[in-house]
Amino acid sequence: MRILIDCRGKNMTSTTLDQGNTNADGVLLTSDGIPLKQKLVQTTKKARSRAFLLTLPLVLFLIISFVVPIGQMLFRSVHNPAGTNVLPNFAVAIKNWDGIGFPSEETFELFVKDMQIARKNREIGKTVGNLATRMNYAIPGSRSLFTSTSRKLSTITEGPYKEALFKIDKKWDNQIIWRNLKRVSSDYTIAFYLAALDHKYDDNGNIVAAEELYQIYVSNFFKTLRLSAIITFLCLIIAFPVSYLLSVLPLRTSNLLMILVLLPFWTSLLVRTTAWIAILQTQGVINDILVFIGLISDDGRIQMIYNQTGTIIAMVHILLPFMILPLFSVMKTIPVSYMRAARSMGATPFTAYRRVYFPLTLPGIAAGTLLVFILAIGYYITPALVGGEDGLLISNLIAYHIQKSLNWSLGAALGTILLVVVLVLYWLYNKLVGIDKLSFG
Amino acid sequence: MAANDAFVRFEKVQKSYDGETLVVKDLNLDIAKGEFVTMLGPSGSGKTTCLMMLAGFEPATNGDIYLDGQSINHVPPHKRGIGMVFQNYALFPHMSVAENLAFPLQVRNMSKAETQEKVQRALDMVELGIFGDRRPAQLSGGQQQRVAVARALVFEPDLVLMDEPLGALDKQLREQMQYEIKHIHERLGVTVVYVTHDQTEALTMSDRVAVFEDGVIQQLSSAQELYENPKNAFVAQFIGENNKLLGVVEKIKGDDCTVKLDDGTIIQAARINVNSVGERTSLSLRPERIEIDPPKSMQNQLTGDIEELIYLGDHIRVRMNVAGNSEFIVKVRNRADKRELNEGQKVNIGWNSSDCKALDVL
Numbered sequence: 001m002r003i004l005i006d007c008r009g010k011n012m013t014s015t016t017l018d019q020g021n022t023n024a025d026g027v028l029l030t031s032d033g034i035p036l037k038q039k040l041v042q043t044t045k046k047a048r049s050r051a052f053l054l055t056l057p058l059v060l061f062l063i064i065s066f067v068v069p070i071g072q073m074l075f076r077s078v079h080n081p082a083g084t085n086v087l088p089n090f091a092v093a094i095k096n097w098d099g100i101g102f103p104s105e106e107t108f109e110l111f112v113k114d115m116q117i118a119r120k121n122r123e124i125g126k127t128v129g130n131l132a133t134r135m136n137y138a139i140p141g142s143r144s145l146f147t148s149t150s151r152k153l154s155t156i157t158e159g160p161y162k163e164a165l166f167k168i169d170k171k172w173d174n175q176i177i178w179r180n181l182k183r184v185s186s187d188y189t190i191a192f193y194l195a196a197l198d199h200k201y202d203d204n205g206n207i208v209a210a211e212e213l214y215q216i217y218v219s220n221f222f223k224t225l226r227l228s229a230i231i232t233f234l235c236l237i238i239a240f241p242v243s244y245l246l247s248v249l250p251l252r253t254s255n256l257l258m259i260l261v262l263l264p265f266w267t268s269l270l271v272r273t274t275a276w277i278a279i280l281q282t283q284g285v286i287n288d289i290l291v292f293i294g295l296i297s298d299d300g301r302i303q304m305i306y307n308q309t310g311t312i313i314a315m316v317h318i319l320l321p322f323m324i325l326p327l328f329s330v331m332k333t334i335p336v337s338y339m340r341a342a343r344s345m346g347a348t349p350f351t352a353y354r355r356v357y358f359p360l361t362l363p364g365i366a367a368g369t370l371l372v373f374i375l376a377i378g379y380y381i382t383p384a385l386v387g388g389e390d391g392l393l394i395s396n397l398i399a400y401h402i403q404k405s406l407n408w409s410l411g412a413a414l415g416t417i418l419l420v421v422v423l424v425l426y427w428l429y430n431k432l433v434g435i436d437k438l439s440f441g
Numbered sequence: 442m443a444a445n446d447a448f449v450r451f452e453k454v455q456k457s458y459d460g461e462t463l464v465v466k467d468l469n470l471d472i473a474k475g476e477f478v479t480m481l482g483p484s485g486s487g488k489t490t491c492l493m494m495l496a497g498f499e500p501a502t503n504g505d506i507y508l509d510g511q512s513i514n515h516v517p518p519h520k521r522g523i524g525m526v527f528q529n530y531a532l533f534p535h536m537s538v539a540e541n542l543a544f545p546l547q548v549r550n551m552s553k554a555e556t557q558e559k560v561q562r563a564l565d566m567v568e569l570g571i572f573g574d575r576r577p578a579q580l581s582g583g584q585q586q587r588v589a590v591a592r593a594l595v596f597e598p599d600l601v602l603m604d605e606p607l608g609a610l611d612k613q614l615r616e617q618m619q620y621e622i623k624h625i626h627e628r629l630g631v632t633v634v635y636v637t638h639d640q641t642e643a644l645t646m647s648d649r650v651a652v653f654e655d656g657v658i659q660q661l662s663s664a665q666e667l668y669e670n671p672k673n674a675f676v677a678q679f680i681g682e683n684n685k686l687l688g689v690v691e692k693i694k695g696d697d698c699t700v701k702l703d704d705g706t707i708i709q710a711a712r713i714n715v716n717s718v719g720e721r722t723s724l725s726l727r728p729e730r731i732e733i734d735p736p737k738s739m740q741n742q743l744t745g746d747i748e749e750l751i752y753l754g755d756h757i758r759v760r761m762n763v764a765g766n767s768e769f770i771v772k773v774r775n776r777a778d779k780r781e782l783n784e785g786q787k788v789n790i791g792w793n794s795s796d797c798k799a800l801d802v803l
Binding site: 351 | 496497498517518519520521522523524525527528529531533534535544545548549592593596602
């Protein structure tokens with residue numbers, strides 16, 4: 001209590017001395033002698049911590065559901081510890097091998113002993129099967145060598161281990177196996193990125209292009225980009241006049257139309273996509289009508305679905321509102337007087353539109369195209385349902401590796417590349433248009 | 442004014458948006474070259490619609506509009522060559538000030554050098570010569586307003602329309618801009634049709650004012666005429682402050698008449714808009730024409746009870762109850778020798794019969 005009183009007294013004198021309410025260092029003080037900045041922080045602290053608390057649930061949610069999974073994905077695409085988990089001692093020893101001839105006898109001994117331990121191991125991620133799968137990515141078809149050898153390894157009790165191993169299976173007498181084992185014995189690898197970009201390590205450890213038959217990812221990335229661009233462009237062409245109409249109609253009519261635009265939004269995605277199947281398939285509504293009016297023969301029914309066309313049509317329909325909404329919200333704010341002013345100054349309707357109206361809609365166009373393009377590039381369900389073989393996008397390949405082939409590392413590598421592509425596009429976009437000019441309404 | 446003298450001519454123009462009500466009823470208006478005409482009226486009176494029809498953004502439902510002797514009913518806006526200043530300026534936000542001004546010249550395919558010169562001259566005219574590179578959003582309201590005026594004038598139109606161009610400015614700036622626009626008009630000799638609901642603005646700037654109400658021009662005359670000699674009760678009410686006394690015409694003699702107010706008081710008034718004895722009339726009386734302690738020569742002598750005094754510096758507003766009307770206002774000039782007034786006091790007031798106009802009843 002005493003100290004408090006003392007402090008106050010001191011402060012009082014200091015303020016009375018410094019008429020301008022600043023202390024010796026020129027820091028602004030309040031009339032009570034506390035530095036102004038400090039006081040400001042004090043008074044706004046409560047409001048700020050409350051604001052932070054309000055966002056806390058969302059921040060936590062984003063960290064758990066967004067930041068952590070993406071971090072995991074990035075990590076998994078380069079991290080595959082199958083080799084070191086299954087063969088911990090061998091992995092350390094083989095690092096010293098220079099890759100010429102065969103590893104030393106001690107390394108072979110460690111390999112055999114690690115394999116014998118792994119055979120008994122039931123721990124997830126540390127079984128021989130894990131190693132066999134990982135090796136199979138590196139050398140297709142090598143899986144059985146590991147599983148079958150592991151069953152027979154218990155017969156080996158003493159050296160020389162190298163000869164004993166070669167006796168079990170002649171395939172071990174192959175430097176390529178050991179070179180790949182050395183590579184797999186590292187926790188971190190870019191092998192999955194190579195695979196995602198249609199490349200691989202050759203038998204000598206050089207990076208080469210994969211066989212033509214296996215080059216599916218890069219072309220699919222380009223196909224995904226091309227289809228997304230086409231879809232975005234079609235959305236823009238269709239949405240622009242609709243948004244314009246919405247923005248000039250009287251409120252009651254435009255609200256009604258807006259509901260029609262939003263109606264598909266409220267319908268299940270699955271329902272909408274299956275509806276397109278019913279309409280577009282070879283025995284579907286459109287083909288039936290075309291045959292009925294005699295435009296095409298019954299044998300000449302057009303294949304409009306289970307190919308790229310189907311993917312484009314269905315996705316344009318689904319993504320259209322994402323183009324209309326930002327466009328509409330921007331057009332709504334363009335006063336009619338701008339066009340009138342342009343006309344009064346002698347501009348023809350076309351010139352007035354081109355030089356005044358259109359440039360003012362650019363923020364909406366920018367927002368709409370960005371939104372639709374990024375949604376399209378990662379779209380999964382619709383291409384999976386109506387894309388057939390040809391209309392599959394990169395997300396479908398990612399899903400395949402996550403769900404079917406269980407090569408999560410490759411799926412993660414593909415996903416990471418997709419993420420990088422989107423970020424690069426976003427960066428480019430910022431350079432060209434300027435993100436601050438975007439208007440999502 | 443003969444038909445070929447009129448630069449702008451509205452002839453029996455009618456406008457309806459819904460086919461049921463007329464927004465503009467039978468408009469006839471001639472505007473001479475170089476004239477500054479203001480359309481003044483409350484919102485919804487049809488004045489802006491008239492301007493839009495003249496600019497070509499709204500078609501006239503019936504009747505003809507002539508510009509320089511030619512009917513322009515079927516001429517699209519961009520071929521009318523009319524400059525226009527909009528209510529919120531309508532400066533193109535994605536163009537710099539200079540680009541905004543260059544726009545009308547560019548669409549006329551003017552050469553680059555000539556465009557640049559004219560833009561600079563227009564900017565100098567509104568004293569914004571150094572602001573050409575700025576965006577409109579970087580200018581203050583008053584500066585934007587000047588750019589809008591310059592843009593409407595840069596392509597040298599013979600006619601400029603202004604749709605409440607000063608509505609968004611604060612009072613002081615508005616007054617300043619009124620003079621600037623007036624001076625530009627005088628300097629360039631361009632014909633201006635100006636729309637506003639602000640009577641001070643109309644009176645300050647215009648050669649003639651057309652008072653609009655209910656789609657009809659109630660009176661078209663100079664500012665002085667409008668104030669001094671309103672033709673009907675609406676104009677009297679709308680322009681300036683006005684005391685209204687209701688009564689019945691007792692006697693008509695030439696330009697004078699005698700009116701018996703509803704409380705029985707007899708008033709001598711100037712006959713403006715009454716035709717017969719027994720007709721109801723509203724007497725219009727400007728507050729500054731009423732004298733407290735009037736000289737005996739004034740024809741009308743009454744008493745009033747002071748109910749409220751409002752001190753306004755240059756004058757004092759005295760609200761009193763006169764002949765049953767408790768909203769009766771008298772303006773007393775703030776002179777050194779002024780008589781002391783108190784609320785609740787009974788005073789003698791009076792006015793000349795020529796200052797008291799017998800008009801129709803609204």
